[in-house]
Amino acid sequence: MSDGVNPTFPEWMQTEWDDKIIHLYQDHGGRVANTVRKKVVTDAKDMIFRTIGKITVEKITGDGKRKRSGAKRQKITLTPEAVGTLLEVKEADLLRLTPDDRDHQQLEAYKAFSRDLDDVVVAAGVAGAKSTSIGGSGGTDFMSPVMIGYMWEELNAQGIYQGEEEVYCLISPRMHSHLMRFKEYASADYVGRDLPFKMKGKTYHDINFITFSRLPVSSNVRTGIFYTYESLCLGILQQQRTIWSWENTEDLWLGNMKAERDAARLIENGVFKFEVNEAITPESIDPEAYTAS
Structure with missing residues (x-):
């Protein structure tokens, strides 16, 4: 030059x-x-x-007429x-x-x-998610394996069955620390396969957990979301x-x-949100004495 x-x-x-x-x-x-x-x-x-529509199968009557699916x-x-x-x-x-x-x-x-x-x-x-009572009313509880069972209750109520399709859950670092207090989440003896696409996270009860630090928070109450792969879309x-x-x-x-x-959200009944109290420190959690609120 x-x-x-x-x-x-x-x-x-x-x-x-x-x-x-x-x-x-x-x-x-x-x-x-x-x-x-x-x-x-x-x-x-x-x-x-x-979006994926819901198709039903029914018995064909003598006139051959069927409902449109x-x-x-x-x-x-x-x-x-x-x-x-x-x-x-x-x-x-x-x-x-x-x-x-x-x-x-x-x-x-x-x-x-x-x-x-x-x-x-x-x-x-978050904008398109359905609210749930997981985590207590207004986020009074800490993150625990019990909540994960409730997640499957929500999904099954919408016709989404365990192991049928990929389900993801975004949790904060504090939520992850809460879960690590429980051996059934922390131990490799209880967790599942590696996440797809070489993503970093943990699979537990057929839900892929990904730690994400920028989830919405208000007064120590953090919002997490769980959803199926088909329920959200991204265009580039x-x-x-x-x-x-x-x-x-x-x-x-x-x-x-x-x-x-x-x-955008694609499927209304495939995205859910829950709230967790992040003011609760991991060391204050006694896994043996825990009962969901």
Whole structure:
């Protein structure tokens, strides 16, 4: 780079940058993006999901007439919302960046957009969830294996049977600490298989538990949600793009990164929320003396 001339952003690096982040962003998502139905599209008009209708089988009478099934099947159209961030790269000559440096900066960007995917899915889940009495009225209880039994009562009441489809439950770190006081949750002798998609979490009683720190909280009462895979959806518009500019007064590159996404509830009777009192410390819990309130 000669004196008095602004640096240039290599074209090959522009392509590599966006391709890498798009791959991570769309294929891996965040902590919860792979727990719901997901679609990546190139045109916003294609961001359409169809719910699964309930079909019944009945005895055929002599006239051969039968009731129509699947009438409650719905079409849900998402409206992608634009989000973005500004990323600083403090290196004038980008060719001096090592592959390791580029990988770390791309990872930072990917994680930022992945957190956004998680938050938009959780917001849709909480907004569309049915309330339950799990955790006591107004969240008076701590998280326990007894609550997990009540979760299956709620799911079975809606015709969702254990082991039939993937069920996920998002819990906070404090809820996880509550559960770890109980050997039937903490011990590897009681838990199930690894979570799908190489997600980090624990499977217990056929429910995949994922610890998520940004669940809604009010006055120490935290809201958790549990849902089936088919009950929530996430749409990603495949137009993630970074526009780079040289900030001469600061001697750095500024990457203006944008993406578009949306999420929604698909099935009303497949998403539920519960509340837990996080003011209760794990060490105050006596597993042997516990009874649900």
